[in-house]
Amino acid sequence: MLVTAFLFLFCSAVIFYLALEKFGTIKLAHNFPGPRSFPIIGNSWYFLKPEERLPNLIRLQKEFGNRVLLKGGPLKGLVLFHPDDVQKILTSKEINKSSLYDMLLTDWLGSSIFYAKDQDYFRLRKILLPALDTKRVDNIEMNFNLHSKTLVKVLKIQEANGITPEIRFLFSLCALDMVIQYLVGKRTNCLSSSNQDYATAVHNQTKYISDRGCSPWLWPKIAWKLSKNGAKENTNIEFLHSFMDKIVLERKEEISRSKTIKPLNLDDLNGAESAEKEKLKLLDLLIREQERGQFGITDKYIRDEINFFKFAGHDTIASALTFTVFLLAANPGEQAKLHLELDEVFGTDRDRNVDATDLSQLKYLECCFKESLRLYPPAPIMLRKIDKDFQLDKEVTLPKGLQLMVSPWAMQKLPQFFPEPNKFQPSRFMPENAAGRHPYAYIPFSAGPRNCMGQKTAMIKAKTILAHVFRSFQVQLVNPPEQMIPMGSIIIFPKNGLNIKLKSR
Numbered sequence: 001m002l003v004t005a006f007l008f009l010f011c012s013a014v015i016f017y018l019a020l021e022k023f024g025t026i027k028l029a030h031n032f033p034g035p036r037s038f039p040i041i042g043n044s045w046y047f048l049k050p051e052e053r054l055p056n057l058i059r060l061q062k063e064f065g066n067r068v069l070l071k072g073g074p075l076k077g078l079v080l081f082h083p084d085d086v087q088k089i090l091t092s093k094e095i096n097k098s099s100l101y102d103m104l105l106t107d108w109l110g111s112s113i114f115y116a117k118d119q120d121y122f123r124l125r126k127i128l129l130p131a132l133d134t135k136r137v138d139n140i141e142m143n144f145n146l147h148s149k150t151l152v153k154v155l156k157i158q159e160a161n162g163i164t165p166e167i168r169f170l171f172s173l174c175a176l177d178m179v180i181q182y183l184v185g186k187r188t189n190c191l192s193s194s195n196q197d198y199a200t201a202v203h204n205q206t207k208y209i210s211d212r213g214c215s216p217w218l219w220p221k222i223a224w225k226l227s228k229n230g231a232k233e234n235t236n237i238e239f240l241h242s243f244m245d246k247i248v249l250e251r252k253e254e255i256s257r258s259k260t261i262k263p264l265n266l267d268d269l270n271g272a273e274s275a276e277k278e279k280l281k282l283l284d285l286l287i288r289e290q291e292r293g294q295f296g297i298t299d300k301y302i303r304d305e306i307n308f309f310k311f312a313g314h315d316t317i318a319s320a321l322t323f324t325v326f327l328l329a330a331n332p333g334e335q336a337k338l339h340l341e342l343d344e345v346f347g348t349d350r351d352r353n354v355d356a357t358d359l360s361q362l363k364y365l366e367c368c369f370k371e372s373l374r375l376y377p378p379a380p381i382m383l384r385k386i387d388k389d390f391q392l393d394k395e396v397t398l399p400k401g402l403q404l405m406v407s408p409w410a411m412q413k414l415p416q417f418f419p420e421p422n423k424f425q426p427s428r429f430m431p432e433n434a435a436g437r438h439p440y441a442y443i444p445f446s447a448g449p450r451n452c453m454g455q456k457t458a459m460i461k462a463k464t465i466l467a468h469v470f471r472s473f474q475v476q477l478v479n480p481p482e483q484m485i486p487m488g489s490i491i492i493f494p495k496n497g498l499n500i501k502l503k504s505r
């Protein structure tokens with residue numbers, strides 16, 4: 001049975017590969033350097049082991065330079081390491097997301113904005129952006145303070161019981177509570193009730209996606225479905241969908257009971273100050289559009305879009321917070337400077353809400369967070385595809401069909417832009433030190449017309465949580481910093497989580 005399954009997987013991978021080789025071969029007019037590749041597996045051994053993926057990206061840049069050609073299965077991909085090239089790619093409105101994302105994410109995230117192409121993308125972006133408007137800041141502050149305080153309470157209990165908490169998972173639960181309340185207005189209380197099922201399912205899903213993405217022989221759907229992780233992914237996705245379906249359904253019932261939602265006039269979205277616009281949550285906005293019969297919006301589309309925004313705004317934040325805590329715990333001198341700033345802003349008050357004025361004063365905290373996003377950008381790579389021949393420079397035209405990879409992880413460590421690149425130096429982001437830096441050398445939120453839609457919200461959220469945690473605690477690492485191994489997945493995380501020692505201040 002096992003042998004038959006293996007043969008079947010192998011044959012379908014070979015057929016898939018040969019078919020794409022035949023129909024999808026790309027002719028490169030230019031010879032780019034790159035490592036030797038083999039049929040089907042291409043160069044995938046560079047990315048097979050999650051703990052080696054990120055260091056290998058840096059090795060590739062050092063060995064082959066700023067434009068490196070890789071092969072994965074039948075596909076050719078060019079990794080661009082230099083910010084000049086990256087700027088050209090990310091500012092082009094003609095370059096869309098890679099088709100690999102369609103293959104890897106569609107079962108889970110359906111037809112969300114993430115894959116929308118060309119003008120469809122920009123139209124959708126304009127419609128959805130108001131739901132992330134930072135003018136909803138009061139709402140944000142109340143939501144974000146509430147959940148940050150719950151986190152501090154959980155940490156206090158753990159400290160009192162002599163526990164050294166695994167902070168990544170607690171951040172993940174906290175971020176999930178925040179993002180769901182923010183997008184759909186519902187309290188999930190994952191953190192306070194220690195309900196880990198949904199957060200665990202999201203985390204596992206990102207691992208399945210990354211592992212499949214790095215294994216070209218599992219790209220054919222049938223091969224993936226028959227594999228061990230493919231089967232697990234099926235069950236996982238069913239659970240994730242039913243969780244979100246229930247939330248959407250409940251909200252629709254609430255709305256039809258209360259009838260408080262007025263039809264949205266789309267023209268308001270272009271108006272300068274619509275009070276209605278400021279209050280919209282993403283779910284309500286989508287339900288209104290559906291009620292108005294706009295864009296053929298279905299319940300499934302609403303679920304997909306909420307699922308995508310939740311994914312985009314959940315584990316990314318948890319990852320960024322985990323590494324910021326890691327870096328501050330590993331660098332007590334920088335942590336002491338942060339405590340000084342927090343004491344200047346809050347005095348001895350360890351409990352009051354963080355408000356917009358506080359956030360604007362927490363400049364050092366912002367530098368620490370930005371420097372953490374430089375060293376450990378939550379999304380370590382971004383994939384694109386050339387849909388029409390593209391002139392990269394005078395000599396080089398990138399042909400239609402070529403896949404592209406941009407890696408904030410590798411690029412943000414180029415020493416010509418960040419001297420002593422592996423050192424945690426928050427002061428790099430003081431305005432006087434950042435002035436004149438290449439605008440595309442640092443892109444943790446991507447950049448250009450398709451950059452992260454939640455960037456401003458993410459900064460507010462992260463600063464609020466970090467201000468609460470560091471106001472209340474001094475943080476130390478349980479294990480030596482060398483033992484923290486960042487794992488290259490869709491989102492970066494430490495291999496074994498991050499256990500910390502807390503001391504109340």
Ligand code: HEM
Nearest residue numbers: 114312313316317320379382444445446450452453454458
């Ligand atoms: C530290 C936190 C975050 C980081 C580092 C981050 C990073 C990114 C990056 C790199 C992209 C571009 C991906 C690509 O083009 O392949 C992206 C896209 C996106 N992000 Fe974020 N993000 C964060 C938080 C958030 C939050 C809180 C939200 C909203 C709740 C959000 C919403 C989005 C959306 C909707 C997109 C898709 C834009 C598009 O497809 O064009 N993000 N994010």
